[in-house]
Amino acid sequence: MTWQIIGDGAIGCLWAANLLNCGQQVHLVSRKNNIPQRINYTNLQGEEQCYPCSISQCLSDTSSPLIVCVKAPQVLQALKQYRSQISEQQVIILMHNGMGCAEQVAQLLPQNPIICATTANASLLSAPFNIVQTGLGVTYFGPFNCASRNFASLLATLNQALGNCHWCEDIEKKLWLKLLINIAINPLSAIFQISNGELSKAVFQDQIKQLIKEAMQVLKRLDLKFDEQLLLSTINGVIDATSNNYSSMNRDIFYKRPTEIEYINGYLLKKAQQLNIETPLIRKLYNEIIALESH
Structure with missing residues (x-):
């Protein structure tokens, strides 16, 4: 084979x-x-x-x-x-x-x-x-x-x-976990052109907490069970483990390539829209990446 x-x-x-x-x-x-x-x-x-x-x-x-x-x-x-x-x-x-x-x-x-x-x-x-x-x-x-x-x-x-x-067998939950990690790390690191480790600073931690709070509303309506604090801990574990790395979206913006934003923030936004749930920070970061892509 x-x-x-x-x-x-x-x-x-x-x-x-x-x-x-x-x-x-x-x-x-x-x-x-x-x-x-x-x-x-x-x-x-x-x-x-x-x-x-x-x-x-x-x-x-x-x-x-x-x-x-x-x-x-x-x-x-x-x-x-x-x-x-x-x-x-x-x-x-x-x-x-x-x-x-x-x-x-x-x-x-x-x-x-x-x-x-x-x-x-x-x-x-x-x-x-x-x-x-x-x-x-x-x-x-x-x-x-x-x-x-x-x-x-x-x-x-x-x-x-x-x-x-x-x-x-329940691959969907694993995909959602990776998506949530990407929602927390990729757009922020790309917009501010920083390494993943910089996201441990308080100003970014506040935004990550807000992003996950917004995402949790959607997850609950989709009957996807995630513990909010455990999720934040997992995200910060990834930030620590990849502190010297630049996210793929960061590099895409740096090299003026198309990003995967439609399949990360964009995917969650479509689910939120179907459920009539407001996710203002997730949308704001989505719009900022779209604007950077067009430059």
Whole structure:
């Protein structure tokens, strides 16, 4: 079996390198020209390894699992581009920040098994196809639709590659937790162009508390049970653990790239609007990111 990975960014290359490292066949789909048929990988111990890897601008077959590692705004377009090469039986694993893509993919490919994933593994690209792992964390996989419930067996290989991978039948709650962490960290760090650690200052802590208070109103109406204080503690744990890092949204604004705001704050705002709940600070930060994107 070949693992096909759409997206040659930090997370796509991280999975490709680690799957290759445990002896799996990998095909990486890239939009780049002049593609080298290898990935350079530096692990957490600073050890470097070069792995031969099949890389092209097309999918390799119509049966292998697809791990989609592009950013949320690019997911639907990427799958539309390769739709004619995707069979109805092919399992699609979505791994990105934010929520809302799985619903779009299910409309595009209604017969396909769709798995949602969220990861705390961290990595960066020092150059194209040169990946440096900077953090090790848990990855949760779970079924978005009924067709994907029989694919938990894929985790044996994924665990062998990166470890700490778990199948979670209630993946929605894990996705919401990641979304809430992103709502608290990403827009503030992007608007003020600060590292995550700066968010531990009192002025930002007050805003984070307000953001979560607003989000909790929506969560309660959706019957999603989160403890507010535990949630704040989790968010501050992430801030401490990634204190020297810049969020992906921070970097997107810095490099004048589109952000994932529609799938983070925007997703919660749509839910709030459907429930007639006011979330003024979440909306304010959303509007500020949209304004920064347009400059």
